[in-house]
Amino acid sequence: MLYTMTSTLPAQHGGRTKSLLSRIAMIEKHLGYATTILTTNYDAAYDRIVQIFREKNILSETTQIENIYEWLSGNRLYEATTPLVTSREIEGLRAVQVETDTVRYYDGNTYVLYRKYHEASDQLSFEDFMSPASKKKVERWQYNDNGRLHRKIRYSPKTHKKIHEQFYDQEGHIYCEKHYEEQKRNKLISIQTYQLGRPVHTFQTEKDLFLYYFNHRLTDGDIVFNDARLLDWSLLNCQVRTKNILVFHNSHLELDQQRIKKSYQTALEGSDRVAKYLVLTTHQKDEIQARFPIPDDQFAVIPHSIKPVEIDRTHVEDQFCFIGRFGKQKQLEHLLRSYAIFKRSGHPTKLALYGADEDGQLALMKQMMYLLNIEEDVLIHDFTSTPDQVFAASRASLLTSRFEGFGLTVMESINVGCPVIAYDVRYGPREIIEDGQNGYLVPEGDVTGFAEKMVEIVERPLPHVRTKPGLYETQGIENYRNLMNWLHTE
Known part of the structure; x- marks a missing residue:
């Protein structure tokens, strides 16, 4: 059996969930392996989420989703029942x-x-x-x-x-x-x-509960992709002998770029129970191996991949864009400072930000916009379910993150012809961006240099923004074919 484990599968989701759903669809459609997704958070509306995913063709009918609480209830949590009406009047109140x-x-x-x-x-x-x-x-x-x-x-x-x-x-x-x-x-x-x-x-x-669930749900020889570090301990301590693929969606390093994140220590110290570490970049693989004695054959370097689309840049608006979480990792204060410097060039280009608040950063962003006197030029929007349309209508997309797992939005932007200006951070931008061809790489923290590239891309637009051939879906299919063949022969 083929499984994917994740702690949560929200209806509105970011890069990690989008990535695992794309992987599942690719493996099923092109390689013929159906997946069962195991989730461990509590959500009484999972049946509705599954229905939404199927209606949007995000999940096929053959991909199954099981939640630990549904399993604990004896599969009586999401049973179809007659709606129960409750009167709004209560006697005596x-x-x-x-x-x-x-x-x-x-x-x-x-x-x-x-x-x-x-x-x-x-x-x-x-x-x-x-x-x-x-x-x-x-x-x-x-x-x-x-x-x-x-x-x-x-x-x-x-x-x-x-x-x-x-x-x-x-x-x-x-x-x-x-x-x-x-x-x-x-x-x-x-x-x-x-x-x-x-x-x-x-x-x-909860980890003890997850261990109990996995021991009773999995069998020897099952192939398990684990996308959530929360579940590593429970999976790696199972009595059943599964073939475990730990998928790294983000950096394993703390913000200081020196210490290993606690959430990644179990994964990296338990390599004897790991069949493959699936990482998105060679850069991350090399840095892990510099600290842990994990051989090359325990790694699969498989970047995100994307389908080529017809590029239409006939309706580009005079705006830059950012799509992502408004969180500390994204360092949006850097982006706002760079934009304020850019505005001194006299260009009227707006800045459109799409995302959801995290850790109270939105209030700080608005305060900074006021102090930088750019309130009228920065447009803040909610999370968008159509990022391709935003990218296609923008001069360039911007990324000033402190770190990334890969930078999925960078690839999505370039794929529709929208160049990207990004900090050259761990991990992803340098694997996706060809400097001066489909975007620009800026040293991390160089706010002024970032602003200069914004001016350059307005005054001298890049004429042939294209995705690197190695990031197209055809190569992704081949990468997963090789991985699945290896797993079935080991």
Whole structure:
């Protein structure tokens, strides 16, 4: 059997999820191997996410998705059931509608309950039970898309942190519960699983639970692609002898570019249980081998690949763009400073930023825009599901990250004819960008040099922006063919 493991599979996703879904589709379509995806986070709406992916042709009908909580429930978590309607009136309580789908309930003048309904329906989304003493919620009951209870969360009356969770299947039976510390860290203390209402197994950590799941779900000889470092310990400590491919989507180094990230230590120190390390660049492979005695034949260097498209640059707007998370890693303060320097050249070119806030960076970005007096020229947008259209309409896309796993957006931009100006950081830009041909590489941290390349690309556009041949899908298919052949002969 062929498996892919990931901690989460969100409906709106970034580079890691996009990459693993592309790999699965490529291996199935061109090599004939169907994949089962195992996920380990809790999401009562996974059935809806799968449906969305299938409707968008992101997942084929033969690609299966299983979640650990669905497995723990005896496959009764996502069963199709009749929608359950809950009246908005409660006997003995006074209901006050706040918005179309939200209602507050009072016992006399005391606020005791808050209800949120699914949009335009009488099916509950969640209920918050309020403490008259603290005015804080003491419990939250959550309901699935059909209005059926799937989780109860209890909060500490002292710290108001989550201290207890109970998980229910579609028939209302408990199958799992978790206990947490009240202290600031709110550490998970224990996990208890149930069958037919009776406790059966206790675990101290989620990694212990994942290990139990993998030991019962996998069999000797299975091929497992693991895309999440969170799952490395559980996979590598399995009793079953699987062929493990650890896929690195990001840098294994801390921000200082010296220390190994804690999340990568298990993977790199457990090479005796790893069939292949799948890395995106030779640069990363070489730097790993400089620190760990891992031989060449334990590595597969397979960069992201892309299908060639017809390039249409007839509707380019006078703008630069950035697409990605608004996080610390992306160093958007560098991008804004470079853009402010660029504006001194007198060009009216705008800067369009597409993404979602992370770690409160958006507020800092807006403050910097104000201080740099570029508020009127920087356009901030939400995450886009059509990055190709944004790239195709931009003079150039920009990347000032401190590090990358590969820089998938760099490749996507160039593929539609949009050149890229990027810091020459670990890892990816130098493998994708041919300096002066399809973009420019700038030394990391050189804000002024970055601005100079922005001016150059406006005044002297690059005429023949093309993807390197080695990054096209045909080469990607061949790379995975070689890997799968090796795995089936070992």
